[in-house]
Amino acid sequence: MATPGRATPADAVAPSRAPGRRQGIPDATVARLPIYLRALHALNESGVATISSDALADAAGVNSAKVRKDLSHLGSYGTRGVGYDVEYLVYQISRELGLTQHWRVAIVGIGNLGHALANYGGFASRGFEVVALLDADKASVGEDVNGTPVTHIDQLPRLVAELRVNIGVIATPAKAAQEVCDRLVEAGVTSILNFAPTVLSVPADVQLRKVDLSTELQILAFHEQRKALAADREARGDARSSAAALEALDALGDEARSLGSQRAEAGHVTNDAATPLPQAVST
Amino acid sequence: MATPGRATPADAVAPSRAPGRRQGIPDATVARLPIYLRALHALNESGVATISSDALADAAGVNSAKVRKDLSHLGSYGTRGVGYDVEYLVYQISRELGLTQHWRVAIVGIGNLGHALANYGGFASRGFEVVALLDADKASVGEDVNGTPVTHIDQLPRLVAELRVNIGVIATPAKAAQEVCDRLVEAGVTSILNFAPTVLSVPADVQLRKVDLSTELQILAFHEQRKALAADREARGDARSSAAALEALDALGDEARSLGSQRAEAGHVTNDAATPLPQAVST
DNA sequence: TAGATTGTTAATCGATTAACAATC
DNA sequence: TAGATTGTTAATCGATTAACAATC
Structure with missing residues (x-):
C-alpha cells in the first residue's frame, strides 16, 4: 500500500x-x-x-x-x-x-591511470562500455588500449555525438581537468566521474562525482594519528597526557605562527623522532 | 575560550x-x-x-x-x-x-591499477611514501616500478616490520582481497585503503576505507536515468507520464518475477530501443 | 568609526537504528 | 499453529544551514 x-x-x-x-x-x-x-x-x-x-x-x-x-x-x-x-x-x-540500460563511457587522459581504467574488466561488467579513449598528447594518439584506439581530444565533440557517450571519465592531470570537463559538458555529456585531484564545477544539470585517492589517504592518516595518540596516552597510564600531547602540538603551531612566513613543512616530525606508531606488532 | x-x-x-x-x-x-x-x-x-x-x-x-x-x-x-x-x-x-608525520605505504597487487598507483605522483606529495610493492605473481617479482622493486607477497611480514609500513593499499582482484587484507592486519598494518571491488572485514582497531569505481559509475547511472525519465516527461508535457513510465518498468519487473528463474539480464533495454538520452546536445 | 568577516547558536534536514506489529 | 522475517514507525543522532552577535 x-x-x-x-x-x-x-x-x-x-x-x-x-x-x-x-x-x-x-x-x-x-x-x-x-x-x-x-x-x-x-x-x-x-x-x-x-x-x-x-x-x-x-x-x-x-x-x-x-x-x-x-x-x-x-x-x-x-x-x-x-x-x-x-x-x-x-x-x-x-x-x-539504471543498469538495465547500456551506458557508453569515454575516458579522457590515457596516462597510467587512464590505461588502468581502460583495462579494468569490472568496468564493462554491468551495463558500462568504454567506447572512446582521448588524450591531448599526439604521441599516444593511435595507440590501441584493450581494443580501443586513443583519439585526440579535439575529436571529442564528434566522438561523443557519433558514439553517443553518456558518461565521461576524467583521468588527466589536475591542471587540465577543468578544461576537459568543460569540453565534455559542451559536447553534451551529462555525467562525469573525476579522478583528477581538483575541484571541478559543472552546470546544475550535470552529474559530477569524484574518486579522490589522496583525500582517502589523508583521512586514513587522520585516524591513524588519533590511534597513535590514544596508544601513547594509554602507555603512560595518564588520562591527561593526551591533552598534554595536543597542547605540545598546539605550542608548535603557535611557534609556527609567530614565525609568520615559516614554511609549513618546517614543522614536520617523523615518526622516528616523535611518538612511535603502533606498527610492526608482529615483531 | x-x-x-x-x-x-x-x-x-x-x-x-x-x-x-x-x-x-x-x-x-x-x-x-x-x-x-x-x-x-x-x-x-x-x-x-x-x-x-x-x-x-x-x-x-x-x-x-x-x-x-x-x-x-x-x-x-x-x-x-x-x-x-x-x-x-x-x-x-x-x-x-597527521600530514606533519611521515606515512609509509605498501601497495599489494601490482597489476594495471597497482602500477598506476605506484607511479602516481600525488601519492608522495604530502607525507606519504610508497616503500613497498607486493604481488603474488612470481613473474612480476623483481620488476622495478618507479624506483621500487616488486616483492613477493610472502615477504609481507618482514617488509612491514623492516620498513615500518603504516598504510596498506589493496589493488588485487576481488577474490584475493580479503586474504591480503588479513595478512596486512596480521603483519601489523592498522590502516587499509581498498581498491578491490569487494566488502572487506577488519578488526575494530583497523581503519578501512575504500575507493570503488564501479559503485561510483552506478550512482551516476542512477541519476542519469532519472534525468532521462524527467526529460521524457517534460517532452510529453504530461505530469503523469513519469509515473506511467515507472509503472511500465514495474510491470516489466512483475513479469520477470512471474518467470521465476529468468535471468536478470534478459530484461535489459538499450537506450536505442527505449527513451533517448539527453546527449549529443551540440549536434 | 564603518565595514567586513568570523565563530557560534539554533533551526532544520536527512540518516540511522531499535523495536515491533503485520504476515508469510 | 509456531517461528521467522519483513516493512514501518518513531526515537535518536549527526550534518547542514541561515542568521547574527562579537570583534577585528
Missing part, C-alpha cells in the same frame, strides 16, 4: 502517486544499492535463491535494519517470514540503478 | 579540556579538510596571504557556513573582519590530518 508520505507542509497538495513507490530514494540508499547488488550477484552465482535482510546485511557490511529500510524504498519486494528472492532483487536493484 | 561542549548526559563528568579544542572532529569535517588543504596550497603558491571563508568555500565547492563551522572544530584560527592566514591554516590542517 502507499505510504502516507512524510507530513511536510508541501504535502498539503501532494499529487496521487504510483502505489508502492515513493518519490525519491535517499542518496545514502542509492550509494549502498551497488554494494547490495554486488553481494546479490555473488549469492546468485553460488546458487542461493533466497536471502534474509540479516544475511544480506552481513554480506554488505551494514546492519539489517538499514538493509530493510533501503530496500523498502524500492518497493515491497520481500516476503515476511522468508526473505528476499535473490534474482528478483538483483533485477529490481539493477533497474533502479 | 572553551566551548561548553554539547550537553550530553556523559558530560556530567566532563574532564577539563585544552582551551579552544573540542574532543572530536566530525567525520564529515575530516572528509572535507583535505579539500580545503588542497585549495589552500594552491592559494599559497599563488602568493595569497589571507582568505575569507567565502572565497575558500568557492575554491572548495561548498558554502561558507560549512567552511567556518568545519574550521571552528580545529580552533579559532581566523581573524574577524579579515579572514584566515593561508599559511597558518595550511599548517593547522596538515597537523590535524
Whole structure:
C-alpha cells in the first residue's frame, strides 16, 4: 500500500502517486544499492535463491535494519517470514540503478591511470562500455588500449555525438581537468566521474562525482594519528597526557605562527623522532 | 575560550579540556579538510596571504557556513573582519590530518591499477611514501616500478616490520582481497585503503576505507536515468507520464518475477530501443 | 568609526537504528 | 499453529544551514 508520505507542509497538495513507490530514494540508499547488488550477484552465482535482510546485511557490511529500510524504498519486494528472492532483487536493484540500460563511457587522459581504467574488466561488467579513449598528447594518439584506439581530444565533440557517450571519465592531470570537463559538458555529456585531484564545477544539470585517492589517504592518516595518540596516552597510564600531547602540538603551531612566513613543512616530525606508531606488532 | 561542549548526559563528568579544542572532529569535517588543504596550497603558491571563508568555500565547492563551522572544530584560527592566514591554516590542517608525520605505504597487487598507483605522483606529495610493492605473481617479482622493486607477497611480514609500513593499499582482484587484507592486519598494518571491488572485514582497531569505481559509475547511472525519465516527461508535457513510465518498468519487473528463474539480464533495454538520452546536445 | 568577516547558536534536514506489529 | 522475517514507525543522532552577535 502507499505510504502516507512524510507530513511536510508541501504535502498539503501532494499529487496521487504510483502505489508502492515513493518519490525519491535517499542518496545514502542509492550509494549502498551497488554494494547490495554486488553481494546479490555473488549469492546468485553460488546458487542461493533466497536471502534474509540479516544475511544480506552481513554480506554488505551494514546492519539489517538499514538493509530493510533501503530496500523498502524500492518497493515491497520481500516476503515476511522468508526473505528476499535473490534474482528478483538483483533485477529490481539493477533497474533502479539504471543498469538495465547500456551506458557508453569515454575516458579522457590515457596516462597510467587512464590505461588502468581502460583495462579494468569490472568496468564493462554491468551495463558500462568504454567506447572512446582521448588524450591531448599526439604521441599516444593511435595507440590501441584493450581494443580501443586513443583519439585526440579535439575529436571529442564528434566522438561523443557519433558514439553517443553518456558518461565521461576524467583521468588527466589536475591542471587540465577543468578544461576537459568543460569540453565534455559542451559536447553534451551529462555525467562525469573525476579522478583528477581538483575541484571541478559543472552546470546544475550535470552529474559530477569524484574518486579522490589522496583525500582517502589523508583521512586514513587522520585516524591513524588519533590511534597513535590514544596508544601513547594509554602507555603512560595518564588520562591527561593526551591533552598534554595536543597542547605540545598546539605550542608548535603557535611557534609556527609567530614565525609568520615559516614554511609549513618546517614543522614536520617523523615518526622516528616523535611518538612511535603502533606498527610492526608482529615483531 | 572553551566551548561548553554539547550537553550530553556523559558530560556530567566532563574532564577539563585544552582551551579552544573540542574532543572530536566530525567525520564529515575530516572528509572535507583535505579539500580545503588542497585549495589552500594552491592559494599559497599563488602568493595569497589571507582568505575569507567565502572565497575558500568557492575554491572548495561548498558554502561558507560549512567552511567556518568545519574550521571552528580545529580552533579559532581566523581573524574577524579579515579572514584566515593561508599559511597558518595550511599548517593547522596538515597537523590535524597527521600530514606533519611521515606515512609509509605498501601497495599489494601490482597489476594495471597497482602500477598506476605506484607511479602516481600525488601519492608522495604530502607525507606519504610508497616503500613497498607486493604481488603474488612470481613473474612480476623483481620488476622495478618507479624506483621500487616488486616483492613477493610472502615477504609481507618482514617488509612491514623492516620498513615500518603504516598504510596498506589493496589493488588485487576481488577474490584475493580479503586474504591480503588479513595478512596486512596480521603483519601489523592498522590502516587499509581498498581498491578491490569487494566488502572487506577488519578488526575494530583497523581503519578501512575504500575507493570503488564501479559503485561510483552506478550512482551516476542512477541519476542519469532519472534525468532521462524527467526529460521524457517534460517532452510529453504530461505530469503523469513519469509515473506511467515507472509503472511500465514495474510491470516489466512483475513479469520477470512471474518467470521465476529468468535471468536478470534478459530484461535489459538499450537506450536505442527505449527513451533517448539527453546527449549529443551540440549536434 | 564603518565595514567586513568570523565563530557560534539554533533551526532544520536527512540518516540511522531499535523495536515491533503485520504476515508469510 | 509456531517461528521467522519483513516493512514501518518513531526515537535518536549527526550534518547542514541561515542568521547574527562579537570583534577585528
